[in-house]
Amino acid sequence: MSEKMPELYFGDLKAEVPIVQGGMGVGISMSSLASAVANEGGVGVISAAEIGFIREEFARNPKEANTLALEEEIKKAKSLSKKGIIGVNIMVALTEFIDLIKASIKAGADILFCGAGLPLTVPIEEIKESGIKFGVIVSSAKATTLIFKYWDRHYGVIPDAVVVEGPKAGGHLGFRYEQIDNPDFELEKIVPPVLDAVKVYEEKYNKKIPTIAAGGIYTGEDIYKFINKIGVDGVQMATRFVATHECDADIRFKEAYVNCKKEDITIIRSPVGLPGRAIKNKFLEDVEEGKKQPFKCIWQCLKGCEYRKAPYCITQALISAQKGVFKSGFAFAGSNAYRINKIVSVKELMDELKADYAKAVRSEE
Template sequence: MIRTKLCELLDIEYPIIQGGMAWVATGELAAAVSEAGGLGIIGAGNAPANIVREEIQKVKKITDKPFGVNVMLLSPHVDQVMEVVVEEEVAVVTTGAGNPGKYIKDLKAIGAKVIPVVASVALAKRMSRFDVDAVIAEGNEAGGHIGQLTTMALIPQIVDATDLPVVAAGGIADGRGLAAVLSLGAVGAQIGTRFVCATECIAHDNYKEAIIKAKDREAIVTARSTGHPVRNLKNKLTRKIEKMERENASKDKIEELGVGRLKRAVIDGDVDKGTVMAGQVAGMLTKEEPAVDIITDIVAVAEEVLEKSCGLINN
């Protein structure tokens, strides 16, 4: 059995965290992943606090195992969402798009583990000055908003730069990926795109089908000119954005075009004109399956890969 420092830190069976994807990572998915031995995460996104509370309570009705909430620090509702997280005594809080420093005291008071997402060595070092428990280092192979460095290059540099446990994210979908990032010094993996294709995920069937049908080069990056690049699957929307960028459209115009497009794809199923966020691993995925089967497969393959690697050394 693969058991790392992350398992002890979060009281989970396997070193796998499910990504906190807005609109996608609801209570149903988070509960299923936690029940299967990983750490399920609710993606708060820009949702108001009452919606986040509903999702938290949904998880509590399904499982008594640890789960977390991903809080976007740029959300207009972030203060109220953090209040709900504290009131509901959520075990783990991952954060993105900012510095969680102002909230750490209250989160620590309820015993929560605080794990910010970082995309650079500089940000990881900055987070190490706060009372956080680990960092999630996300390479640009990931779906959604991304940084510049690849997972392969980012993980060892952050491992070397900080004493905090490092969770790898971006470009990980199977046991080979988990084994690889463990070899790079990570204590576990955060996985997003593959869990979109979990049976328990509420994403529209069209969204899941788009990911399953995607080829290796279809998860592209758009909106680089805005300073907030996004990885998503090619469609009519991405082509329109690319055209706008070629014509030097303003940042505001491009960002205005993207408003509401993720919900349009995830909930409404419009995968032509909606934002189909997915990582480069989309080309590896072939089916929808229960979260427990996803985790079982990842762990089994990782164990096999690591055993073979040890065998190569011994031989």
């Protein structure tokens, strides 16, 4: 077996390395990180979530700021990357979901990854016409079938890729609280039924749909296992890309990863009504103790956010954290964040992953 990781194909679009850098909001994965990953042959992904915070009109006109900032970041990432693929992560739960898809198409993104809700209603004509690839992020075979069945019936096409995200991921999770540590829901268990669900539509459409595993994948050996033993075509990794020089967050955000211990990684009840994985800090402890951070909602950014009942504004907290201001925010992180002990370049990280993958191949022979 080749010691080299296999290439990852989205139809005619090829990534030399089967690694998708997971989209990270707010402002953690923008043009700097995404272009660095693309330059190493992977898929670099910009998070669209409230990306307008980098523009001065954000408070006045968040909608315009978000679409303009997203277009700018896509164009910047494209110009900074000599090769590789630039994608955009757009949460279905964002009120501007459709506008952000259109902005991504306009700015020339190669692929979209849409999760945090079921991407059923989409601007299909624009998607078809532009040729942009559309990936869905799911946490179960049931959701996969639902989306594919809907697209098949209503649009006569199917999505181009499936990312299966397990409960070890960072950020908001597509699981109920009690499922997170239940071994029946671990990534290794939820991927095979998704592969079966996708296969039905691959056969119907005679089209290869790459399936990508995400959540807790940390080493080259993990990549080897998921590709060669479990049968996915690629992996999506986010946590490891935070601790890189190129990651778009403030150095203090990256240091929070380097300095955290296993017991600091916790599950929070996000104001959006979903569980999320984050690094514990004073801000989260205060929230836990019932202290509220009064705020006026100026954005209405998320469809499910009951902001009148929320103890704090998730967008404000994540923007503060992106800027390294943890007294009013916190860092989302995957379950393996505590294993990180230094900040490296994206190239160093990719080289390490490739070398460990090769080692795993050799140890099987």
